[in-house]
Amino acid sequence: xxxxxxxxxxxxxxxxxxxxxxxxxxxxxxxxxxxxxxxxxxxxxxxxxxxxxxxxxxxxxxxxxxxxxxxxxxxxxxxxxxxxxxxxxxxxxxxxxxxxxxxxxxxxxxxxxxxxxxxxxxxxxxxxxxxxxxxxxxxxxxxxxxxxxxxxxxxxxxxxxxxxxxxxxxxxxxxxxxxxxxxxxxxxxxxxxxxxxxxxxxxxxxxxxxxxxxxxxxxxxxxxxxxxxxxxxxxxxxxxxxxxxxxxxxxxxxxxxxxxxxxxxxxxxxxxxxxxxxxxxx
Amino acid sequence: xxxxxxxxxxxxxxxxxxxxxxxxxxxxxxxxxxxxxxxxxxxxxxxxxxxxxxxxxxxxxxxxxxxxxxxxxxxxxxxxxxxxxxxxxxxxxxxxxxxxxxxxxxxxxxxxxxxxxxxxxxxxxxxxxxxxxxxxxxxxxxxxxxxxxxxxxxxxxxxxxxxxxxxxxxxxxxxxxxxxxxxxxxxxxxxxxxxxxxxxxxxxxxxxxxxxxxxxxxxxxxxxxxxxxxxxxxxxxxxxxxxxxxxxxxxxxxxxxx
Ligand SMILES: Nc1ncnc2c1ncn2[C@@H]1O[C@H](COP(=O)(O)OP(=O)(O)OP(=O)(O)O)[C@@H](O)[C@H]1O
Ligand SMILES: [Mg+2]
Ligand SMILES: [Zn+2]
Numbered sequence: 001x002x003x004x005x006x007x008x009x010x011x012x013x014x015x016x017x018x019x020x021x022x023x024x025x026x027x028x029x030x031x032x033x034x035x036x037x038x039x040x041x042x043x044x045x046x047x048x049x050x051x052x053x054x055x056x057x058x059x060x061x062x063x064x065x066x067x068x069x070x071x072x073x074x075x076x077x078x079x080x081x082x083x084x085x086x087x088x089x090x091x092x093x094x095x096x097x098x099x100x101x102x103x104x105x106x107x108x109x110x111x112x113x114x115x116x117x118x119x120x121x122x123x124x125x126x127x128x129x130x131x132x133x134x135x136x137x138x139x140x141x142x143x144x145x146x147x148x149x150x151x152x153x154x155x156x157x158x159x160x161x162x163x164x165x166x167x168x169x170x171x172x173x174x175x176x177x178x179x180x181x182x183x184x185x186x187x188x189x190x191x192x193x194x195x196x197x198x199x200x201x202x203x204x205x206x207x208x209x210x211x212x213x214x215x216x217x218x219x220x221x222x223x224x225x226x227x228x229x230x231x232x233x234x235x236x237x238x239x240x241x242x243x244x245x246x247x248x249x250x251x252x253x254x255x256x257x258x259x260x261x262x263x264x265x266x267x268x269x270x271x272x273x274x275x276x277x278x279x280x281x282x
Numbered sequence: 283x284x285x286x287x288x289x290x291x292x293x294x295x296x297x298x299x300x301x302x303x304x305x306x307x308x309x310x311x312x313x314x315x316x317x318x319x320x321x322x323x324x325x326x327x328x329x330x331x332x333x334x335x336x337x338x339x340x341x342x343x344x345x346x347x348x349x350x351x352x353x354x355x356x357x358x359x360x361x362x363x364x365x366x367x368x369x370x371x372x373x374x375x376x377x378x379x380x381x382x383x384x385x386x387x388x389x390x391x392x393x394x395x396x397x398x399x400x401x402x403x404x405x406x407x408x409x410x411x412x413x414x415x416x417x418x419x420x421x422x423x424x425x426x427x428x429x430x431x432x433x434x435x436x437x438x439x440x441x442x443x444x445x446x447x448x449x450x451x452x453x454x455x456x457x458x459x460x461x462x463x464x465x466x467x468x469x470x471x472x473x474x475x476x477x478x479x480x481x482x483x484x485x486x487x488x489x490x491x492x493x494x495x496x497x498x499x500x501x502x503x504x505x506x507x508x509x510x511x512x513x514x515x516x517x518x519x520x521x522x523x524x525x526x527x528x529x530x531x532x533x534x535x536x537x538x539x540x
Contacts, residue, residue: 146363150400154385154392157399160406161391161428226406 031176050205
């Protein structure tokens with residue numbers, strides 16, 4: 001402690017210890033939701049208090065933090081969270097995926113593959129993957145306890161019967177380590193394959209629901225599907241208008257007031273890194 | 283109706299406060315056998331089904347289930363996961379109100395497919411083909427496969443519930459007043475269908491009914507309950523044609539008079 005009322009990483013040591021205990025349990029049981037007694041944060045829930053609480057509990061003085069919101073480092077939300085940690089933990093921040101030791105994210109996984117030693121912290125609005133199908137919390141707990149996930153497949157069946165394909169483009173449910181059904185948070189289904197056997201540690205914090213869950217490095221993460229309707233990550237069929245990538249996840253942006261549109265990478269760091277390499281090569 | 287019993291219970295007792303819902307009830311159900319439980323309202327029929335199927339614990343007595351490999355399990359000693367699995371595979375439960383046994387916001391095909399998916403089916407085309415086949419078997423137009431049960435008639439809903447229950451080929455099905463609440467003509471059609479399916483699949487059925495005529499049509503054996511006790515049991519024709527207990531005599535007479 002430096003001064004009265006101030007503590008490294010904003011949270012007091014007791015709260016951090018409690019969250020770390022929940023994190024250890026979460027890592028030990030991949031995909032299982034662990035309750036934690038969240039302290040109120042000085043931010044509205046939409047700002048990702050669960051992710052912030054997790055980041056605050058794992059961050060150290062030598063860490064370098066990156067924060068993205070929908071893939072971008074420069075949104076108000078991302079900038080505020082980065083500033084918050086620069087102030088309360090005095091850590092360095094970065095926009096480069098490769099330079100970061102901790103990446104807090106909302107709605108995306110970076111395009112640049114993560115490596116061992118990095119931590120990806122997800123902000124989660126609703127941790128329970130079954131909540132739309134089974135409103136009774138006690139029953140969802142029982143379903144997790146018994147690995148009784150037939151109902152989730154009924155939902156996929158209904159989608160295929162109605163639309164010819166699974167109509168879930170965000171928050172596509174996954175099975176972690178062959179055991180727990182997990183919400184990947186509202187990332188595009190396109191990002192799901194990146195979770196599978198990722199070398200980095202993935203931590204998930206849900207502030208309002210007060211739940212933490214985790215995927216340890218190199219854990220199998222499988223998107224639910226049928227043998228004859230295999231999971232397919234979808235991406236707009238276009239190259240990025242700025243860097244030309246045909247692999248990255250694209251956002252459609254309006255470019256003028258006559259309805260003109262173009263597709264650009266949602267991952268701003270990935271896109272600008274590619275652009276600067278292209279310039280250097282010219 | 284051969285071999286060893288699928289289900290065996292002895293000495294079952296259960297009270298709700300001062301009310302004896304079950305008193306020293308014993309019962310066996312053999313493979314392929316239809317056993318009907320009749321008796322007045324409040325005599326303990328539903329309670330007996332719930333205790334036998336593991337949904338409720340008795341205060342005294344045991345319930346034993348024999349699995350397809352011949353191993354006997356104490357139903358009260360089975361863990362929740364094993365019991366759930368049993369209810370989706372070797373057993374089925376048909377509720378009086380189809381709303382209790384169906385998912386009303388899931389299509390007919392999804393309702394039938396749920397049990398298959400719960401036990402690991404992961405091929406959409408096969409699940410759908412099986413659902414269509416079961417709709418046909420319960421006399422629902424397979425073109426209704428994507429229809430919502432809420433838009434089905436009461437009789438169709440009940441047939442859908444039966445299809446959903448039978449799709450995993452259980453050997454033992456519990457039915458609590460499956461024709462209750464339906465029109466008489468609809469009841470007759472449903473009973474005929476149940477009878478045909480039972481014969482076809484060699485199902486064992488434990489069915490609760492108020493309807494003596496239904497019991498005569500379906501059941502090989504009959505148990506008569508009164509105030510939580512089995513007052514008489516035996517082959518259906520024997521019990522109905524030559525009732526020994528005065529309560530059974532009253533029951534049969536009241537049906538004949540009606
Ligand atoms: N959960 C309960 N709590 C208290 N009493 C109960 C409960 N369930 C049943 N009972 C009582 O136990 C007795 C047997 O009830 P049960 O529902 O088994 O009768 P039943 O033969 O199925 O009647 P019905 O033909 O009306 O369906 C009744 O007196 C009933 O009021
Ligand atoms: Mg009853
Ligand atoms: Zn780009």
